[in-house]
Amino acid sequence: MKTLGAAALASVAGMAAAQASQCPREDALGTSRVLAVDPAAYPRVGLKSFPQTLPLVDHEVVLTFDDGPWPATTQKVLAALEHQCVHATFFMIGKPASEHPELVRRIAALGHTVGHHTWTHHNLKYLKPDAADGEIDKGIAAVETxxxxxxxxxxxxxxxxxxxFEMAPKTLEKLQSRGIAVFGADLWASDWNPMTPEQQLKLLTDRLNLAGKGIILLHDSRAQTAVMLPAFLRYLRDNHYRVVHLVPAADNPATVQTQ
Incomplete structure (x- = not known):
């Protein structure tokens, strides 16, 4: 895949940012801006998997959460985000979404973005193409329902x-042909590994300080992440990081990027 070229740079106007809604708590981290992502310009993003990522400036981060919704932990994640007036993107698995539709709707009602993460979290790289397509489509249908x-x-x-982050070229190409952006990540907390919330916080902040910005992968299904998150959000606030909220380009027709 080619790196960002002049044509894609020109499309940044289609990825317009708008001022985030005002936060009632003056000491909160807040959401700095909203970035509308056009899959035609950014079909695959995240430097852990692809040569291209989103056009973030230094000290800008995008918070993303995978594998939910799980009531016991997702509710705590939502409370931490709401306390700091921060919006995130949740990549949901279809099966738990179908089991907890009220939580899916609550996440969206709080202003977060809802993305997709298959029906049962199978490794699509090792499925036949038709089976992989079925996992994707069933997951999307469950979340949409x-x-x-x-x-x-x-x-x-x-x-x-x-x-x-395992993918087959044919599945990648099909998603691009459908106008669906594929998200990797620029850094992560490795929260699939057992560790204390304190260990996870140090690992994540060390990696963030090296990267300086980026799409961050976390899991709202992990208890250690739910416990760690309030301290991480305070760290972002105290160290002058800014949170960028992603939405689809069609949801944000503005053409002037603002901070």
């Missing part, structure tokens, strides 16, 4: 993340 009561494989938010 929870959100809107309509079982469609056309996602309202065309954002997808592969389980384990």
């Amino acid at each position: 929870a959100l809107h009561g309509i079982a469609t494989s056309t996602p309202t938010t065309p954002f997808f993340r592969f389980p384990y």
